[in-house]
Amino acid sequence: MASSTPPHCSITASSKPHKTPHPYPSHKTLQQQQQPHNNRRFTSQKVSASPIPSNSLSNKGPTFLSPLQSPEKSHLSHDFSGKKSTRFVSKLHFNRQRSNLSNRHSPAAEDVLYQATQSSIDDHQFETILLGFEGKLCGSEDYCFLLRELGNRGEPSKAGLCYEFAVQRERKVSERGKLASTMISVMGRLGNVDSARFVFDSAVNGGYGNTVYTYSAMISAYGRSGLCQEAIGVFEMMKTQGLKPNLVSYNAIIDACAKAGVKYEVVNDIYDDMLSNGVDPDRITFNSMLAVCRCGLWEEAMRLVTEMGIRGIDQDVFTYNTLLDVICKVGKMDLAFDIMSEMTAKNVMPNVVTYSTVIDGFAKAGRLEDALSMFEEMKCLGIALDRVCYNALLSILLKLGKFKDALNVCKEMESFGIRKDVVTYNALLGGFGKQGKYDEVKQVFEQMKNVRILPNVLTYSTLIDVYSKGGLYREAMEVFREFKGAGLKADVVLYSGLIDALCKNGLVKSAVLLLDEMTKEGIRPNVVTYNTIIDAFGRSARAEYLVDDIVPVDGCSAGETSMILACNAAARNLEHNKVMKIFGQLAVEKSLSAREFNESRQELLCILGLFQKMHQLEIKPNVVTFSAILNACSYWADKVLINATYSRCNSLEDASMLLEELHLFDDRVYGVAHGLLTGSRDTVWRQALSLFDEVKQLDTATASAFYNALTDVLWHFGQKRGAQLVVLEGKNRNVWENVWSTSCLDLHLMSSGAARAMVHAWLLSIRSVVLEGHELPKLLSNTSGACEYIDKAIDAFVLKLKPQILDDELRYRWGKHSKVVGDGALKRAIEGLLSGIGAPFHLAETNLGRFISQGPAVTAWLKKSGTLQVLLLQDITTQPENRRLDQRPNLQPLPL
DNA sequence: GTAGGGTTAG
Incomplete structure (x- = not known):
């Protein structure tokens, strides 16, 4: 059958067709066929390794019971990394072509x-x-x-x-049945599940639909629309009708579960049911089972592939592509590469889906250059890019800030007859928006509407997000107005974006109101929504920004209007009190008022409430939640130290309540944090090291956030030696890149606790150098704050400084990825530390982001008799059993 | 009856 469709076309439709009440809606969709590519031999240089590990899943670490006596997990759960998409687990692929080879x-x-x-x-x-x-x-x-x-x-x-x-x-019943099952399948593929059901019901009621084929087709139709419960309903119904599910029925139900993100255990039960009913699985069964593993079960996926081999079932390109997807989604890119080599060796040639899967994996792992080189490889192999691939390429170029290249890619795809779709436009809007190129954003948005690509909820979320982050609230409001006018339903991401905007402007209470509002509208908040608010409470968000009055839009719900009015009131209040607030903030630097102290305590309790609510809603916290809560505890510890009127015991109780909740994250993470805090370092250190190794597998931003949060809380609660050991483990694992040399210590990606612990370690290390008789470089420096101009020493003992002053010396950032401009806390912390220990460092005149010292001065100081003593750090608590707090049955002790 | 893409939190 000849195809008249153009090359380079995606077989995937851009969006789900609209449902209409008509049984067979008239919805014309341009159909495209996949370009068969020239499958030249894959020439990866990587050494092929077997993707199949041993069957054993018993890769457990040493046994360790957390203080709550829960068993240790063998790995950080996939959810914990914070990298799992909070989107619907599987994409719905409608309009996939059904081959009609007969x-x-x-x-x-x-x-x-x-x-x-x-x-x-x-x-x-x-x-x-x-x-x-x-x-x-x-x-x-x-x-x-x-x-x-x-x-x-x-x-x-x-x-x-x-x-x-x-x-x-x-006339023939059997032939009418065939027509019905075909029609159900066709409607299912088009996403018209209601039409499919209409045909199904008519067929069953008409006496020609009670066949295993119509039921299987209906199960599949529901599956494609993500309606797993309905699919299961039909599956059960066929059994009660006395129909025995066959291989296709089982495959369809397993696929429906995979698409809906049903838990592996549940699907495995269906698989077992299949076996016990004498139905042997085939390649498609395994391919669908593999898809169920996309929730992070990469080892199980590998095991399934092994089992296929044992059963004599060959792997095909679907098998490998699905396996690769599982592997890429857990970020194991080296393994993915090996699997790609393996498939080629087995004569299963990678196709455009294989490449886009792996490219996406590289992009998500932050390895953008590796992703780009995969495109080159595709080119060499003669594999044509389709729309999905072009969009991936575009997104990568935009992330790299290569706008010119990105626009060229747009031209190229158009020249191959691939029209830009809503994904393309959304990528462009986000790419330009994140770089503050708002004129381009406006142009692109206009263009997409001119060429009748309908903006979807992602478009609006993206625009609202970039405008809000840029402080362009009027533009954000206009977009929101247009969004409401378009009649689209807000989703969790859009709401989370609005909540974030409120939080970042100090309007945390309004954010909580909005959280209630979204819940009432039936939109389920997710881990990001909660993390946003927890983080804001933890920072004790100070309102530092002014916003223009926001005008409620026609058609706003009562809740939305009240939210907007609340924002306005809060904003006006801010403006009126701005001068007072500035003085107030200055005063806070010196001594904390009782009111603020109590407010801060309330915030701690709010976090506790939010956290418990998350638990109630079965929203699994992740590493971001963990860091935010530890940060809140550190902040609280600081306040307790400053405030003399609050009893230490009560304050510990408050923080304990919060910390205790951490076991809900992950018992092992909690166990390590708890053990280090309570001075049981010897007991938990082995577990800590294995935890650190696993954290290192996460991306560097996540890993450094984890180390920063953990070190901070240890430091703030007096476990300074523990903090130092943790920070050194982070350094050894390169969590902060190029942090340390003999002549320079780079602290700009560290939290204040991590930085202080590190300064002690660094000075001790230099001391050893001095005592061994080496000469120090002429100039020593440690850098704090947003010092992005670090130079490498030109030789071992000289640090070359750039005579450059930062644009704004107070723009210190708490960690690389923090979007909040801090208040110079890191600089103050380091300044206080250096003067406290008498280290002869001073702010560099030419660069206020650095403390510097002449080599001889430091040498002399290091050689002084008392210096070693002040440099050695100690933990306040090393004997937890001696602490009075331990006697209380329900609270975990905290040292202070 | 089976495979890949876009928005939010630190």
Whole structure:
């Protein structure tokens, strides 16, 4: 069958077709076929390694019971990394073409198809064509061919007419059943699940639908729409009707579960049920089981592939692509590369899906250059890029800030006949927006509307996010107004973006109101929503920004209006009190007022409430939640130290309540944090080291956030030696890149606790150098704050400084990825530390982001008799059993 | 009856 469709086209439709009440909606979708590419031999240079590990999953670490006596997990859960997408687990791929390779249809059927798919033919004319060919079309074979092809061409309305036409003329029950199952399948593929159900019900009620084929088709139709419960309903129904599910029925239900993100254990039960009913799994069963592993179960995926081998089932390109997807989603890119080599060795040639899967993996792991080199490899192999691939390439270039290249890619894809879709435009909007190129954002947004690419909820979320982060609230509001006008339903991401905007502007209470509002609207908050608010409470967000009045939009719900009014009131209040607030903030630097102290305590309790609510809603906290809570505890510890009126015991109780909740994250993480805090370092150190190794597997931003948070809380609660050991483990694992040399210590990615612990370690190390008789460089420096101009020493003992002053000396950032401008806390902490220990460092005149010292001065100081003593750090608590707090049954002790 | 893409938190 010849294809007249252009090359380089995606087989994946850009969006889910709209549902309409009509049984067979008229929704024309341009159908495209995948370009068969020249499968030249894959020439990866990587050494091929077997992707199949031993069957054993018993890769458990040493046994360790947390203080709550929960068993240790063998790995950080996938959720914990904070990298798991909070989106729907699986994409819904409608409009995938159904191959119609059977030649059993007559030439007349092809003629009908040809005539029916001319652009000028409407539904009425199509009926006339069918009537004209009525005598020539032979039974269900011809009509099923027509139904499939009309489906492939995105013609649900004509398919509906054809089905009714055929089923009315067919006398045989079995043939009518075939027509029904084909029609259900066609509608399912088009995403018209209601139409599919209509056909199914009519067929069952009409006495020709009680076949395993119609039920399987219906299960599949539900599966494609992500309606797993409905699919299971049909699956159960077929059993009660006395129909025995066959291989296809089981495969369909497993696939439906995979698409909906059903837990592996549940799907495994279905698999077991299949075996016990004497139905042997085939390649497709395993391919679908592999898809269930996308929630992070990469080892299980590997085991399944092994099991396929044992059962003598060959792997195909679907097997490998799905396996690669699982592997890429857990960020194991080296393994992914090996698997790619393996598939080539087994003569399963990687295709465009293989490459886009792996490219996406590299991009998500932050290895953008590796991703780009995969495109080069595709080019060498003659594998044509399709729309998905082009969009991936575009997104990578935009992330790299290569705007010119990105625009060239747009031109290239157009030249190959691939139109920009909503994903392309969203990528452009986000890419330009994140770089503050708001003129381009405006242009692109206009352009997409001009070429009738309908903005979707992601478009609006992206725009609201970039405008809010840029402080362009009027523009954000305009976009929100347009969004409301478009009649789209807000989703969790859009709400989370709004909540974040409120939080970042100090309007945390309004953010909580909005959280309630979204919940009432039936939108379930996710871990990001909660992390946003927890983080804001933890920072004790000070309102430092002013916002213009926001005007409620027509059509806003009462909740939205009240939220906006609340924002306005808070904003006006801010403005009126701005001067007072500035003085107030200055005063706070010196001594904390009782009111603020109590507010801060309330915030701690709010976090506790939020955290418990998360638990209630079964929203699993991740490493970001963990860091935010530890940060809140550190902040609280600081306040307790400053405030003399609050009893230490009560304050510990408050912080304990919060910290205790950490076991909900992950018992092992909690166990390590708790053990270090309570001075049981010897007991937990082995577990700590294995935890650190696993954290290192996460991306550097996540890893450094983890180390910063953990070190901070240890430091603030007096476990300074523990903090130092942790920070050195981080250094050894390169969590902060190039942090340390003999002449320079770079602290700019560290939290204040981590930085102070590190300064002690660094000075001790230099001391050893001095005592060994080496000469120090002429100039020593440690850098704090947003010092992005670090130079390497030109030789071992000289640090070359750039005579450059930072734009704004107070723009210290708490960690590389913090989006909040801090208040110079790190600088103050280091300044205080250096003067406290008498180290002869001073702020560099030429660069206020650095403390510097002449080599001889430091040498002399290091050689002084008391210096060693002040440099050695100690923990306040080393004997937890001696602490009074331990006596309380329900609270975990905290040292101070 | 099976495979890949875009928005939010630190």
